[in-house]
Amino acid sequence: MPLNSSSQVSATVSTTLPLSGKTVLITRSVGQSSQFAQMILATGANVIEMPALEICPPSSWEALDNAIINLSEFDWLILTSSNGINYFFERLIALEKDVRTLASLKIAVVGEKTAQSLKNHSLQPDFIPPNFIADSLVEHFPEQLAGKKVLFPRVESGGREDLVREFRNQGAEVVEVAAYQSCCPDDIPVAAELALQSGTIDVITFASSKTVKFFNQLAEKIFSDNSEDNQPSVVSNYLEEVCIASIGPQTSKACQKYFGRVDVEASEYTLEGLTQAIIDWAGNLR
Incomplete structure (x- = not known):
């Protein structure tokens, strides 16, 4: 009898967690989903990981290496991601x-997570914008940009063109160099494929525009097998009952582009903010 009583208490506790009974698909990059997965698991949800992005070296190190050799020419170093920081310091050491x-x-970063990555290299940022988005970097920049030379190590393709354009509009000379590349993975985990095919997913989370794009590419492979005459399907048709959850405005734009909607957007553009936004969404369903 005591054993049964204990089991009942355990079951009651688990079902009172905010996302109990929900299945959440996480689409972060390879090797970067574990922290977020733990956050979601702590809410009582079932988590399925489907890495939709791989981080790899750029096609050439030449531009980054040349910039590092000539660092004394620059006034500011702009770092907008942990990936950019990690590859920048990898090349610094290689040279x-x-x-x-x-x-x-002077070093500017976007977001506390990026700032922490910089601190891991024993450096403090000189400037962190108040909002965790790159646009806030220009709006709140601590000094006049006119005449400043800025080094911006970034993703090789598909990065924030608006940010660079606005810096240049403010009179800065911006040198963009490829520090890393983001690619679509070749494989889809079996558990994720089965969950998408069976329609058992309640929420899909996206933490970047690239994960939206690459998830769509991967999902097309899955759903094209179910379409008539083996024609590629529209992925959004298969996600009608799924909550699309985005970490911020730029990611939401990608969700609108590929799926025609976004159901949840984090108020604070962090993984913690995204987790809370999903909890709030689930609470409104009750």
Whole structure:
């Protein structure tokens, strides 16, 4: 009897968690989903991971290496992602340099997670914009940009063109260099494929525009097998009953482009903010 009583209490506790009974598909990049998965699991949800993005080196290191060799020419170093930071410092070390090379530079980052990645290299950012989006970087920049030379290590393709354009409109000389590349994975985890085919997913989360684009590519492979005459299907048709959850405005734009809607957008553009937004969505269903 005590054993049965204990089991009942355990079951009661689990069902009172905010996302109990929900299945959440996480589409972060390979090797970067575990922290977010733990957050979602803590809410009582079932988590299925489907990495929709791989981070890899750029097609050439030449531009980044040349910029590192000439760091003394720059006034500011702009870092908008942990990936950019990690590859930048990888090349710094490969060129037999260290953080002392950055002594004459001011460093701006976007978001606390990016700031923490910089601190892992024993450096403090000189500027973090108040909002966790790149657009806020220009709006709140701490000094006049006219006449400043800015180094921007970034993704090789598909990055924030608006950010660079606005810096240049403010009079800055911006040198863009490829620090990494984002690619679509070749494979889909079996558990994710089965869950999408069976319609058992309640929420799909997106933490970047690229994961939206690459998820759509991967999902087309899955759903084309179910379409008549083996014609590619419209992925959005298969997601009609699924909540599309986005980390912020730029990601939401991609969701609108590929799926025609976004159901949840985080108020704070972080993984914690995205988790809370999904909890709020689930609460409104009750």
